[in-house]
Amino acid sequence: MRGGSRLVPKEGRKPEPRIPDGVTGAELDRGVRQQLRTLSKENADGVAQHLVMVAALLEAEDMDGALAHAETAVRRAGRVPAAREALGFVAYRMGDYARALTEFRTVRRLSGSSHLLPLMVDCERGLGRPARALELLGSTEARSLGQEEQIELLIVGSGIRRDMGQPQAAVLALQGQVDKVKNKPWAARVWYAYADALLEVGRGEDARAWFAKAAVADQDGETDAAERVDEIDGVHIEEVDAEEPEA
Numbered sequence: 001m002r003g004g005s006r007l008v009p010k011e012g013r014k015p016e017p018r019i020p021d022g023v024t025g026a027e028l029d030r031g032v033r034q035q036l037r038t039l040s041k042e043n044a045d046g047v048a049q050h051l052v053m054v055a056a057l058l059e060a061e062d063m064d065g066a067l068a069h070a071e072t073a074v075r076r077a078g079r080v081p082a083a084r085e086a087l088g089f090v091a092y093r094m095g096d097y098a099r100a101l102t103e104f105r106t107v108r109r110l111s112g113s114s115h116l117l118p119l120m121v122d123c124e125r126g127l128g129r130p131a132r133a134l135e136l137l138g139s140t141e142a143r144s145l146g147q148e149e150q151i152e153l154l155i156v157g158s159g160i161r162r163d164m165g166q167p168q169a170a171v172l173a174l175q176g177q178v179d180k181v182k183n184k185p186w187a188a189r190v191w192y193a194y195a196d197a198l199l200e201v202g203r204g205e206d207a208r209a210w211f212a213k214a215a216v217a218d219q220d221g222e223t224d225a226a227e228r229v230d231e232i233d234g235v236h237i238e239e240v241d242a243e244e245p246e247a
Contacts, residue, residue, distance in 0.1 A: 014071075014072075014075075016050075016072045017050075017053070017065065017068040017069050017072060019049045019050070019053065020053075023049050023052050023053060023056075024045075024048075024049065025044075025045050025046075025047075025048025025049040025051075025052055026048070027052045028048050028051055028052060032048075032051065032082045033048065035080050035081060035082050036048055036077065036080060036082075038079075038080065039076075039077055039080070043076055043077070044077075046076060047073050047076050047077045047080065047083060050069040050070070050072050050073040050076075051069075051073055051082060051083065051086055053065075053066075053069040054066050054069045054070045054073065054086045054090060055086075057069065058089070058090065058093060063090065063093060063094050066090045066093075067087075067090050067091075067094070070083075070086045070087040070089075070090045071087060073086055073087070074086075074087050079110060080110075081107045081110045081111040081113075084103045084106045084107045084110065085103070085104070085107045085116065087099075087103050088100045088101075088102075088103030088104045088106075088107065088116070088119075089119075091103060092119060092122075092123065095126070097122075097123040097124075097126035097127050098123075098127060100119070100123050101120060101123040101124070101127070104116040104119055104120045104123065105120070108120075114141040114142075114144065114145060115145070115146075115149060117136060117139075117141055117142055117145060117149065117153065118149055118152035118153050118156055120136060121133045121136045121137055121153060121156050121157070121160075122156050122159075124136060125156065125159065125160050125163065130160050130163055130164050133156070133157075133160050134157070134160060137153055137156075137157050137160075148185075148186055151177065151181065151184075151186050151189075151190060152186075152189075154173055154174055154177060154190075155174070155189060155190060155193045157173050158170040158171075158173040158174050158193050158194075158197055159193070161173060162196075162197065162200060167197060167200040167201045168201055170197040170200070171194070171197045171198060171201055173197075174190060174193055174194045174197060175194070177190055178190060178191060178194050178210070187214075187217045188214045188215075188217040188218035188222060188223055188225065189214075189222065189223065191210045191211075191213050191214035191217065191225075192210075192211065192214040192218075192223045192225050192228075194210050195207045195208075195209075195210035195211040195214060195225075195228070198210060199232075204232060207232065208229060208232045208233070211225045211228045211229045211232065212225075212229050215228075215229060
């Protein structure tokens with residue numbers, strides 16, 4: 001029936017999640033604040049508050065809360081790269097790789113920056129498209145990235161080769177970097193990924209040594225390297241009920 005679609009009620013605007021007292025938006029990085037200057041002051045301040053909440057709730061592992069704030073930021077500032085990046089990162093953390101990839105591509109289009117390429121590669125991997133992931137790894141954009149992003153690509157690339165049943169290639173992908181990254185902030189992640197690859201090709205003693213190095217370097221607890229060492233050593237730690245009397 002002509003015009004029938006007009007009879008379908010439109011979905012109302014979702015209520016915005018509450019901003020706690022004390023969150024002003026001034027906590028944002030200066031570069032992100034610069035992106036918000038294209039908005040009215042009132043809108044910029046509101047979007048800034050929602051982006052602060054996204055970061056806080058991600059840290060608290062409250063994915064649903066972070067998603068609500070990220071979606072609100074995008075509704076209010078859809079052409080601001082930082083808002084799209086926030087939504088993409090929340091989707092990535094939630095395992096919604098298709099949505100994350102869409103948002104990361106939008107960020108690249110809006111900003112002209114390829115800094116999210118390692119995450120885009122990992123999204124392709126998560127979607128079960130290793131060939132497309134490797135294609136991105138070998139792109140001109142990938143070669144133009146900074147050192148830290150290049151390292152992230154190597155780590156992801158090593159994992160992709162393991163997914164493809166090429167464990168030895170996964171080892172070789174990182175082998176040339178393990179000595180070069182000493183004293184770098186990303187050393188623990190490289191050594192952990194290298195140890196994981198070594199374990200898969202049956203080099204258990206070497207894997208343990210690199211897990212141990214990663215555990216020492218990992219001051220922020222980004223990896224479970226220490227637990228992997230215990231696992232290889234056969235150490236099993238049992239939780240003790242605090243209310244039970246000690247034997």
